[in-house]
Amino acid sequence: MGLLKIATAGSVDDGKSTLIGRLLYDTKSLTTDKLKAIEEKSKQRGFDYLDFSLATDGLIAEREQGITIDVAHIYFSTPNKSFIIADTPGHIEYTRNMVTGASTAQASIILIDARNGVVEQTYRHFFINNLLKIKEVIVAVNKMDLVNFSEEKFQNIKNEIEYLATKSDFKKEQITFIPISALKGDNVVEKSTQIPWYQGETLLHHLEKIDTTLTSDHAKARFPVQTVIRPKTTDYHDFRAYAGKIYGGDFSVGDEVIVLPSLTKSTIKNIYFFDQEFDKATSGSSVSITLTDDVNISRGDMIVKVDETPTISKDLEATICWMDKEPLEVSQKYYLKHGVNDVQAKITNLSTILHTDFSGLEENPSKLTLNQIGDVQLKVSKSLFFDSYKQHKYNGAFILINPKTNNTVGVGFIK
Numbered sequence: 463m464g465l466l467k468i469a470t471a472g473s474v475d476d477g478k479s480t481l482i483g484r485l486l487y488d489t490k491s492l493t494t495d496k497l498k499a500i501e502e503k504s505k506q507r508g509f510d511y512l513d514f515s516l517a518t519d520g521l522i523a524e525r526e527q528g529i530t531i532d533v534a535h536i537y538f539s540t541p542n543k544s545f546i547i548a549d550t551p552g553h554i555e556y557t558r559n560m561v562t563g564a565s566t567a568q569a570s571i572i573l574i575d576a577r578n579g580v581v582e583q584t585y586r587h588f589f590i591n592n593l594l595k596i597k598e599v600i601v602a603v604n605k606m607d608l609v610n611f612s613e614e615k616f617q618n619i620k621n622e623i624e625y626l627a628t629k630s631d632f633k634k635e636q637i638t639f640i641p642i643s644a645l646k647g648d649n650v651v652e653k654s655t656q657i658p659w660y661q662g663e664t665l666l667h668h669l670e671k672i673d674t675t676l677t678s679d680h681a682k683a684r685f686p687v688q689t690v691i692r693p694k695t696t697d698y699h700d701f702r703a704y705a706g707k708i709y710g711g712d713f714s715v716g717d718e719v720i721v722l723p724s725l726t727k728s729t730i731k732n733i734y735f736f737d738q739e740f741d742k743a744t745s746g747s748s749v750s751i752t753l754t755d756d757v758n759i760s761r762g763d764m765i766v767k768v769d770e771t772p773t774i775s776k777d778l779e780a781t782i783c784w785m786d787k788e789p790l791e792v793s794q795k796y797y798l799k800h801g802v803n804d805v806q807a808k809i810t811n812l813s814t815i816l817h818t819d820f821s822g823l824e825e826n827p828s829k830l831t832l833n834q835i836g837d838v839q840l841k842v843s844k845s846l847f848f849d850s851y852k853q854h855k856y857n858g859a860f861i862l863i864n865p866k867t868n869n870t871v872g873v874g875f876i877k
C-alpha cells in the first residue's frame with residue numbers, strides 16, 4: 463500500500479472542504495463522534511443535507527465564516543492506498559499557505575465551480591502547481607448539479623485549462639478532468655448516474671491509480687548528513703557512521719561516492735537501518751552509511767555519487783514566494799536554510815515579479831510584497847551544494863528567515 467500526498471486548490475466557495483468531507487464520509491473514514499457533530503451542526507444551520515465542510519474547517523473563524531484559512535492535513539485510507547490531503551485556503555491573501563500546503567504534494571486537485579468557470583484564483587493556483595512541479599493535476603469541475611450536469615459547461619472549462627497548460631510546463635497527460643458534485647457525491651467515490659456523457663474514472667479511483675513514487679524526473683541521489691554516529695563502547699570503539707535520509711535516487715554497497723564540500727572520494731562499505739544491514743537503500747530511506755576510508759565528515763556535509771555532483775557555489779538564482787508583511791528589498795540580509803545547512807544570505811538583485819495569471823512579468827521592481835512571487839539573485843556566506851528545483855525538489859529548495867524576528871519570510875526554488 464502506497465502513500466499519496468495531495469494538495470487541494472480552488473477559489474473561495476468552490477467546495478474544497480466539502481469535497482474532502484465527502485471523501486471521508488464515503489470511504490467511512492469519519493469517526494462516529496465527528497459524524498454526529500456534523501449532523502447536529504448541519505441541523506442547527508437548517509440544512510436538509512450534511513455539511514461536509516465541517517469535517518475539515520477546524521478553526522473557529524473557519525467554521526463561523528464558512529471559509530478555509532489555515533492549511534489542514536487530513537489522513538484517510540482505502541484498501542488500496544493511504545492519503546494525506548492538504549486542504550489549502552482559496553483567498554488570494556493566503557497564497558503563501560497554498561504554496562506551503564502544496565510544497566510536499568505529489569498530486570494536486572484544483573476545484574472549479576461549474577457555474578463560474580475559470581477565475582483569477584484558478585490561474586494563480588495553476589501557476590503555483592506549475593512552479594512547484596506537481597506531477598499530477600486533477601481538475602475537478604465541481605457543483606455540476608447546479609448546472610444540470612451540462613457537458614457544454616464542463617467542456618468549456620476543460621478547453622480553457624488546456625489552453626492555459628500550453629503556457630506552462632505541464633504535458634497533456636499530466637492533467638485529468640473529472641466532473642463532480644462534492645455535495646451530492648457524484649463521481650467522487652461512486653460513479654454518477656447523472657453524467658452519462660462522462661466515461662472516465664471517479665476521483666477516488668483515479669487517486670488510487672496515481673504512482674506514489676512521483677518525484678523529480680531522474681533525480682540524482684543526495685545524502686545530507688544529519689549526524690555522525692560514534693558509539694562510545696568497547697565493542698564499537700572504531701565504528702563511525704553517517705546518519706541521514708536519502709533523497710532522489712539510491713545508494714548501494716560498493717558505490718563510489720564523493721563527500722561535499724571537501725571533495726574527498728571514498729566507497730560505501732555498509733548501509734544500516736537501526737540494527738539491520740542492507741546492500742541497497744532507496745530514496746526516502748533514513749539510514750546510516752559507513753565508508754571504506756576514515757573521512758572527516760560532519761553535519762551539513764553531503765554524500766553523492768562521484769558522477770552525480772551538484773552545483774557548488776556561493777551565488778544562487780531563485781524564484782521566491784514572499785510570505786512576510788515586511789517586503790523583500792535588495793541588499794537585505796537573511797538566514798538561508800538549505801536542507802540541514804544554515805548560512806547567511808544577501809539579496810543582490812530583484813529582477814522580476816511573476817504575474818501568477820500568466821500575463822507576463824514586471825521588470826526591475828523595487829520590492830517584493832506579501833504573497834508575490836519573483837526572481838532574485840542571492841549571495842551566501844559559504845558555498846552550498848545544490849541542484850535546480852526542476853531537477854531535484856529537495857536539493858533545489860530553501861527558506862529565508864528574518865534574523866531579527868526568526869520568522870520564515872520566504873520560500874525559494876533554485877533555477
